[in-house]
Amino acid sequence: MKPVLKKHIYNLTPFTLLDFPGKVACVVWFSGCGMRCGYCYNTEIVTGHANYTYEDALKFLQTRKGLLQGVVLCGGEPLFSFDDEMLHFIKEIKEMGFLVKLDTNGVNFKALQRLLDEKVLDFIALDFKAPKNKFQLVTKNKTYSYKLFLNSLKILIKHDTKFEVRTTVHQDLLGLDDIQNMVDVLESLNYRGDYCLQNFVESEKNFQNLTKRHDSFDIKKITSENLNILYRNF
Numbered sequence: 543m544k545p546v547l548k549k550h551i552y553n554l555t556p557f558t559l560l561d562f563p564g565k566v567a568c569v570v571w572f573s574g575c576g577m578r579c580g581y582c583y584n585t586e587i588v589t590g591h592a593n594y595t596y597e598d599a600l601k602f603l604q605t606r607k608g609l610l611q612g613v614v615l616c617g618g619e620p621l622f623s624f625d626d627e628m629l630h631f632i633k634e635i636k637e638m639g640f641l642v643k644l645d646t647n648g649v650n651f652k653a654l655q656r657l658l659d660e661k662v663l664d665f666i667a668l669d670f671k672a673p674k675n676k677f678q679l680v681t682k683n684k685t686y687s688y689k690l691f692l693n694s695l696k697i698l699i700k701h702d703t704k705f706e707v708r709t710t711v712h713q714d715l716l717g718l719d720d721i722q723n724m725v726d727v728l729e730s731l732n733y734r735g736d737y738c739l740q741n742f743v744e745s746e747k748n749f750q751n752l753t754k755r756h757d758s759f760d761i762k763k764i765t766s767e768n769l770n771i772l773y774r775n776f
């Protein structure tokens with residue numbers, strides 16, 4: 543009897559020009575995440591509902607060879623349930639000739655290190671959720687997760703794979719001083735790349751009942767001599 547394959551993937555977005563800088567790509571949405579960020583709008587994905595197996599995704603990708611340049615691994619948190627099976631899946635994607643981008647909250651730094659060692663990632667977007675004193679408030683995750691995230695950041699700073707750091711901003715959760723504090727952390731670790739500040743996406747499905755979009759501060763007051771600060775959707 544054929545074994546029943548486990549489903550890990552919530553959905554596939556067949557085409558995007560927005561999610562992989564400079565590339566025509568598709569998105570693989572992994573289910574599950576250990577965080578519960580107040581502004582998260584992918585609540586159904588995060589709570590673990592999955593519809594597709596790795597086999598399903600690979601069959602789809604076979605039909606996109608030569609049409610797409612890249613595959614974005616997104617979620618949820620793609621590395622939440624990382625194992626050898628997932629590594630094999632990513633290797634198969636690379637063998638088909640696609641570039642791979644990983645969107646991650648950085649908590650599973652060991653999985654990130656393994657993927658870098660295996661040379662299967664071409665670009666990483668690392669979430670910097672909040673400064674240390676607000677990390678638990680924003681993510682509803684364990685206190686030591688900040689330290690795990692920092693491990694990922696330090697690993698990436700030392701590595702030659704391209705990456706960006708990004709923060710989702712909701713003014714109920716982060717103030718200007720918090721964001722400036724995060725800039726200081728990045729600079730003190732000698733990060734010198736892009737720091738993307740992105741406005742939260744309004745949704746009826748956020749984990750937390752947040753106020754609607756408002757402008758209690760001017761995000762463009764954030765300054766840095768060493769980082770390239772990018773603003774998305776402000």
Ligand code: SF4
Nearest residue numbers: 575577578579582618
């Ligand atoms: S926004 Fe937070 S809760 Fe939602 S997928 Fe990302 S890390 Fe998980």
